[in-house]
Amino acid sequence: MTAAPDTAPDSGAGSSGSPDDVLAVRNLDVAVGGRKLVEDVDFTIRAGERVGLIGESGSGKSLTALSVMGLLPEGLRATGSVRLAGVDHDLVGADEARMSRVRGKEIAMVFQEPMTALNPTMRVGRQIAEVLLVHRTRPDRASARAAAVELLAQVGLPDPAAAAHAYPHQFSGGQRQRVVLAIALANDPALLVCDEPTTALDVTVQARVLDLIVRGVQDRRSAMLFITHDLAVVATACERVMVMYGGRVVESGPVREVFTRPRHRYTQGLIGASDLTVVDERGRLVTIGGSVPPAGQFPAGCVFRNRCASATEVCATRPEWVPTGPDSGYACFHPVSEPVSEPVSESGARGTGMTTNKEAGRG
Amino acid sequence: MAEQPTSATLAPGSKTGPVDAISVRDVTRDYRRPRTSLLRPSPPVHALRGVSFTIPQGQRFGIVGESGCGKSTLLRILAGLDRPTSGSVAIDGRDITGLRERQLRFVRERLQLVFQDPMSSLDPRMRVGDIVAEPLVAQGHRNRRERVAELLEAVGLQADAADRYPHQFSGGQRQRISIARALAPRPKIIVADEPVSALDVSVRAQVLNLIADLVDELSLTLVFVSHDLSVVRHVCDRVAVMHDGQIVETGSTEQVYEEPQHSYTRRLIAAVPTLGKALSGVSAADLNREYRP
Numbered sequence: 001m002t003a004a005p006d007t008a009p010d011s012g013a014g015s016s017g018s019p020d021d022v023l024a025v026r027n028l029d030v031a032v033g034g035r036k037l038v039e040d041v042d043f044t045i046r047a048g049e050r051v052g053l054i055g056e057s058g059s060g061k062s063l064t065a066l067s068v069m070g071l072l073p074e075g076l077r078a079t080g081s082v083r084l085a086g087v088d089h090d091l092v093g094a095d096e097a098r099m100s101r102v103r104g105k106e107i108a109m110v111f112q113e114p115m116t117a118l119n120p121t122m123r124v125g126r127q128i129a130e131v132l133l134v135h136r137t138r139p140d141r142a143s144a145r146a147a148a149v150e151l152l153a154q155v156g157l158p159d160p161a162a163a164a165h166a167y168p169h170q171f172s173g174g175q176r177q178r179v180v181l182a183i184a185l186a187n188d189p190a191l192l193v194c195d196e197p198t199t200a201l202d203v204t205v206q207a208r209v210l211d212l213i214v215r216g217v218q219d220r221r222s223a224m225l226f227i228t229h230d231l232a233v234v235a236t237a238c239e240r241v242m243v244m245y246g247g248r249v250v251e252s253g254p255v256r257e258v259f260t261r262p263r264h265r266y267t268q269g270l271i272g273a274s275d276l277t278v279v280d281e282r283g284r285l286v287t288i289g290g291s292v293p294p295a296g297q298f299p300a301g302c303v304f305r306n307r308c309a310s311a312t313e314v315c316a317t318r319p320e321w322v323p324t325g326p327d328s329g330y331a332c333f334h335p336v337s338e339p340v341s342e343p344v345s346e347s348g349a350r351g352t353g354m355t356t357n358k359e360a361g362r363g
Numbered sequence: 364m365a366e367q368p369t370s371a372t373l374a375p376g377s378k379t380g381p382v383d384a385i386s387v388r389d390v391t392r393d394y395r396r397p398r399t400s401l402l403r404p405s406p407p408v409h410a411l412r413g414v415s416f417t418i419p420q421g422q423r424f425g426i427v428g429e430s431g432c433g434k435s436t437l438l439r440i441l442a443g444l445d446r447p448t449s450g451s452v453a454i455d456g457r458d459i460t461g462l463r464e465r466q467l468r469f470v471r472e473r474l475q476l477v478f479q480d481p482m483s484s485l486d487p488r489m490r491v492g493d494i495v496a497e498p499l500v501a502q503g504h505r506n507r508r509e510r511v512a513e514l515l516e517a518v519g520l521q522a523d524a525a526d527r528y529p530h531q532f533s534g535g536q537r538q539r540i541s542i543a544r545a546l547a548p549r550p551k552i553i554v555a556d557e558p559v560s561a562l563d564v565s566v567r568a569q570v571l572n573l574i575a576d577l578v579d580e581l582s583l584t585l586v587f588v589s590h591d592l593s594v595v596r597h598v599c600d601r602v603a604v605m606h607d608g609q610i611v612e613t614g615s616t617e618q619v620y621e622e623p624q625h626s627y628t629r630r631l632i633a634a635v636p637t638l639g640k641a642l643s644g645v646s647a648a649d650l651n652r653e654y655r656p
Contacts, residue, residue, distance in 0.1 A: 056564060057563055173430070203591070204634040207647065210636075213647070235636070235638050235641030236646065259642060271638070273567070273568040274564045276571075276593050276594060284575060288568075291565075292563060
């Protein structure tokens with residue numbers, strides 16, 4: 001099993017580990033037909049902890065989030081175990097009736113595109129009040145409406161009373177995302193799942209929404225799972241990070257550890273490629289050769305080996321998870337050698353996992 | 364290339380010596396919203412409010428701004444797809460503001476566009492070879508097959524890509540196809556509108572390097588539009604920061620990045636998250652706080 005932390009209970013899916021654990025994901029697989037899209041994902045998030053999940057398109061990060069929410073599209077099947085504190089059943093395989101009692105109350109989610117997450121025909125105040133009334137956390141309409149206005153004020157919308165009477169199309173993208181956040185935070189969820197919540201936003205608006213998200217979960221001591229492809233956003237908003245590639249978690253650990261001393265060759269390449277200040281003598285950026293294969297078509301063994309310059313025959317077998325701490329470790333046969341203390345900006349540029357641009361687009 | 368600028372079409376501001384690739388003089392563009400009242404017309408939207416700048420031949424010029432700042436309107440006007448309400452635009456010294464579509468042909472040859480989303484800007488029912496050759500067909504070029512092979516090679520795709528369809532390629536490869544199409548008529552100016560915003564991190568670096576290589580090899584003038592100041596800093600020599608339909612600051616990218624003069628530029632730079640900043644302890648709240656020197 002890859003990412004099994006040493007705290008994993010021996011009996012597997014049964015009891016949860018420490019009383020502080022909010023979310024415990026064990027051996028999660030997502031498959032369509034016989035094809036595995038997510039494999040052996042294993043992690044724990046504790047109360048008040050902010051954990052990032054990074055990866056490029058096709059890495060399986062969104063499928064992981066959707067299986068936690070029980071929102072996988074038709075035809076995809078999750079196996080393994082997802083336990084949430086305060087919920088007495090496994091979320092994997094739970095029926096819609098049970099999931100709908102959990103969703104919006106124990107777990108809430110903020111998606112990338114706020115316009116599709118909101119109902120265009122309903123005033124936003126009513127949409128926020130709805131989530132309070134459905135879960136019966138407010139006794140009546142009037143108090144739910146009042147709470148909705150209060151929530152809109154918390155996410156910093158000017159004139160919240162008037163905003164509650166407006167329709168989603170009357171807001172800008174950033175304001176809509178704040179409304180979605182207000183709905184997500186309405187019932188003080190134990191876990192907030194954010195899937196690329198700021199990707200579609202302008203930089204100054206992104207800063208605003210990130211700040212609100214972090215403050216929102218801190219105030220409630222909620223756990224957060226934050227999914228993005230943007231390393232800088234994860235480093236800003238989270239304490240711990242998991243790197244996904246080809247449906248597996250290939251490395252995880254504290255943000256500072258992973259981003260300054262990456263062990264997996266993919267993490268190293270990713271950090272190098274996203275650093276726009278490091279260039280070679282011709283002024284060109286460091287790149288990872290090739291492109292992310294389509295879902296389900298990653299090589300057997302190490303999923304990164306067809307793009308990795310350090311790969312050898314041994315990489316055709318699957319690398320074991322090497323734990324380096326309670327929540328950290330990596331799965332690589334040829335990890336980046338033990339750290340020499342060096343500044344961040346250079347860490348990605350060295351090593352052999354890179355090619356120059358000319359070969360890059362082929363194949 | 365057939366353009367011989369006559370004195371009549373020379374832009375009023377052009378000097379002797381090499382003509383500027385692009386020269387924009389005091390351009391405004393007003394849009395009218397549909398009316399919402401029977402009694403009075405709706406107020407106009409001032410998308411551009413007196414924009415002026417010049418881009419010398421061979422420069423890499425960045426335009427930075429957030430949504431709604433007018434950068435897309437400006438691009439459309441530069442490419443001759445829209446007309447300014449007032450002011451003038453000259454490409455290679457020739458004023459394009461008063462010209463009819465047929466007279467704009469030299470612009471279509473000299474200046475080509477690369478768009479943000481390579482999925483929606485490539486026709487899904489055309490083969491890649493035909494997509495890349497389309498500008499050549501419109502302009503009546505011969506030997507298109509050879510030119511297409513040459514272009515695919517130049518952007519790092521295999522020759523058999525010509526027989527395949529856009530959906531068979533990844534995002535980065537599709538953006539390479541858009542670049543090949545833009546280069547087909549041998550333009551001297553490339554206008555790229557957020558060309559790497561939709562790409563994965565590992566592919567973004569590849570495409571940025573490709574653009575840099577091509578600009579060097581073909582001595583192109585590059586206009587690079589982005590909301591991401593750090594990408595513009597890497598790619599461009601000079602940058603204009605747009606806000607609310609106006610250019611609030613221009614200068615060399617280093618200078619604008621290191622010593623931003625305008626308060627909006629400062630806020631924009633302060634709001635960009637970077638790994639370095641995050642690891643030195645900058646939180647989301649710090650990014651959001653307005654920059655105070």
